[in-house]
Structures are given as structure tokens and as C-alpha cells.
Amino acid sequence: MRKSDVKTEQDVKEYLKGWSEFERGVYLATFKIPKGKVSTYSRVARAIDRPKAQRAVANALHKNPLYPVVPCHRVVKSDGGFGGEKTAASARRRHVEREGVPTKDGKVVLTERILF
DNA sequence: CCCGTGACCGACT
């Protein structure tokens, strides 16, 4: 199945066969973040019941094989900043801004309204 | 099995 045909949660699960349980959990949880909202590495880690694995979550998202179907750009650091290489980070920042998420000084303004 | 590699985090200068 081609990446462009992945639409539903079931599609994601099927496309991810072969990936580890942990990685599937990360991508599935991220897939559920609605447009206009964001989550954090920490929150995603808690969502998949692995509260101390934020770093591993970040590693998994770094390898995201389903971008932008799995919206990894909606996962930010706990201070609202974007991790990773500068250029890639600002690309994700522009992406979330385009989806209506407010930012300030290059960081997402983390409010209850937009936090998933 | 040990080790290096990170898109992390909270606490603490």
C-alpha cells in the first residue's frame, strides 16, 4: 500500500507492520492529534504508557515513515520549541502555523486550547 | 550484551 493511500487508523496500523510495538504506538498516538492542536514528546510518551521514554519518542518521530499523514510536526518540546536540525525544525514550525497554531519567538504558545 | 546515538526533560547554576 502506498503512503498516499494511508487514510485511516487501520491503514496506519497495516502500513506499519514490521515496525516495533513502540514505534507503532508513537505513530498511532501522533496520528490522532487534530489539525490546529499540538502535543508534546512527553504527552505522547504518557499516551502510550511509557512516561519516561520521551527521548525515544523523539527518535521514532525523527524516522516517521508516514509524514505528513502522521503529523509529527504537531509534536513539540515541553517548552513549545521545535527540536532537531534548524532548517527542518523551522519547516515544521511553518507547517503548524499554517494549521492555525499560534507561535511566539519561534515557539508554540502552549495553551489549554491548542494542547491535545 | 555493551555501546553510541539522539526532534527530550526537569532541576539547577
Place this chain on the structure above:
DNA sequence: CAGTCGGCCACGG
């Protein structure tokens, strides 16, 4: 407020 530091952890070699 900007750095540093130590703790954490899945993954691949």
C-alpha cells in the same frame, strides 16, 4: 533568562 547536567530509553551495530 541562557546554559549545563544527569537521568532516561528504544534501536541498531
